[in-house]
Amino acid sequence: MTYVPAEDRYEKMVYRRCGASGVQLPAVSLGLWHNFGHDTPHQTKRDICRAAFDHGITHFDLANNYGPPPGSAEEAFGAILATDFAGYRDELIISSKAGYGMWPGPYGEWGSRKYLVASCDQSLKRMGLDYVDIFYSHRFDPDTPLEETMGALDYIVRSGRALYAGISSYNSERTREAVAILQDLGTPCLIHQPSYNMLNRWVERDGLKQTLIELGIGSIAFTPLAQGMLTKKYLGGIPADSRAAQDKSLFPSMLTDRAIGNIRKLNELAESRGQTLAQMAIAWVLRDGGITTALIGASRPSQVVDCVGAIGNLDFTADELTLIDEYADEEQINLWAQSAELDA
Numbered sequence: 001m002t003y004v005p006a007e008d009r010y011e012k013m014v015y016r017r018c019g020a021s022g023v024q025l026p027a028v029s030l031g032l033w034h035n036f037g038h039d040t041p042h043q044t045k046r047d048i049c050r051a052a053f054d055h056g057i058t059h060f061d062l063a064n065n066y067g068p069p070p071g072s073a074e075e076a077f078g079a080i081l082a083t084d085f086a087g088y089r090d091e092l093i094i095s096s097k098a099g100y101g102m103w104p105g106p107y108g109e110w111g112s113r114k115y116l117v118a119s120c121d122q123s124l125k126r127m128g129l130d131y132v133d134i135f136y137s138h139r140f141d142p143d144t145p146l147e148e149t150m151g152a153l154d155y156i157v158r159s160g161r162a163l164y165a166g167i168s169s170y171n172s173e174r175t176r177e178a179v180a181i182l183q184d185l186g187t188p189c190l191i192h193q194p195s196y197n198m199l200n201r202w203v204e205r206d207g208l209k210q211t212l213i214e215l216g217i218g219s220i221a222f223t224p225l226a227q228g229m230l231t232k233k234y235l236g237g238i239p240a241d242s243r244a245a246q247d248k249s250l251f252p253s254m255l256t257d258r259a260i261g262n263i264r265k266l267n268e269l270a271e272s273r274g275q276t277l278a279q280m281a282i283a284w285v286l287r288d289g290g291i292t293t294a295l296i297g298a299s300r301p302s303q304v305v306d307c308v309g310a311i312g313n314l315d316f317t318a319d320e321l322t323l324i325d326e327y328a329d330e331e332q333i334n335l336w337a338q339s340a341e342l343d344a
């Protein structure tokens with residue numbers, strides 16, 4: 001049956017301006033890192049995307065390497081665009097990225113112009129798109145001049161392959177350098193995509209969050225649920241259908257006794273606010289306006305609906321924030337620390 005999006009979809013979401021740009025993004029965005037590869041039935045992927053759009057999620061985030069195998073998430077999303085979302089392209093903000101290993105040899109990863117332009121072309125082909133809305137440098141490349149990587153983003157925008165440029169997991173200092181280069185080239189940086197959640201607060205420590213506010217650049221916080229740790233699912237062990245049971249990127253060793261103890265306390269606080277822990281974790285990321293949107297992942301449509309429910313209460317009292325600080329202790333879960341040149 002032909003999919004018709006919910007008529008009231010824009011009433012179920014709030015939209016926030018992306019830095020000083022003209023773009024507004026939904027408070028909750030959907031990423032297709034996991035659960036969109038060949039290990040997931042296509043109908044599940046369609047159902048997740050439909051649930052998202054039905055609830056006002058207009059931003060879908062991809063990358064060349066999402067799968068497994070790499071590329072398959074973009075192919076799946078291309079199929080969904082062709083069927084369910086045909087006719088709605090102008091209501092969507094679609095992003096892709098390049099930076100991690102994608103094909104063999106010296107031109108298949110990092111930040112050269114050779115790699116970024118070729119990868120962008122491949123992504124467009126897989127998704128059946130003429131352009132993406134945002135194209136990112138997925139990680140900082142210490143061995144390529146930043147001028148080359150930013151020059152490639154500028155070229156990708158100027159050549160019509162993308163409307164806007166973004167960077168991901170660059171630290172505050174590198175962000176300032178990248179933003180200045182893009183500014184000089186005349187292609188402003190729209191957005192930064194860092195990891196950020198209650199158990200991974202590097203953007204506060206590094207000063208990136210404040211830098212982005214200062215520079216008028218939007219931000220999209222990935223893994224706001226710490227890959228699912230910030231839900232109540234791991235409080236009684238590791239469920240068989242959870243990410244931690246799948247040997248992907250959430251390793252059982254991350255679920256330390258200390259982390260689980262803190263998550264239990266955070267869950268109690270969420271309940272006292274009338275929220276699920278997932279909802280409170282998303283609201284916390286968005287709490288002071290410093291982050292434009294929370295970039296979630298989902299393995300089923302009901303999770304998307306639960307997460308969108310976060311917008312029902314985005315406010316915290318000072319006491320609640322103090323209590324959260326007590327339990328929002330950093331865990332060793334930042335898999336992207338190397339790109340940001342952090343010690344941990």
Ligand SMILES: NC(=O)c1ccc[n+]([C@@H]2O[C@H](COP(=O)([O-])OP(=O)(O)OC[C@H]3O[C@@H](n4cnc5c(N)ncnc54)[C@H](OP(=O)(O)O)[C@@H]3O)[C@@H](O)[C@H]2O)c1
Nearest residue numbers: 031032033222223224225226227228242243296297303306
């Ligand atoms: N730029 C980068 O380098 C980078 C890196 C990583 C991710 N990202 C982006 O960020 C996106 C999100 O990453 P993520 O998937 O790790 O984010 P996340 O939102 O922290 O974790 C998503 C996982 O949490 C669980 N979940 C979600 N909602 C739930 C709910 N309401 N109740 C219970 N469990 C819930 C699901 O896990 P189960 O499978 O256990 O159900 C889901 O797959 C990615 O898709 C990608 O677009 C970017």
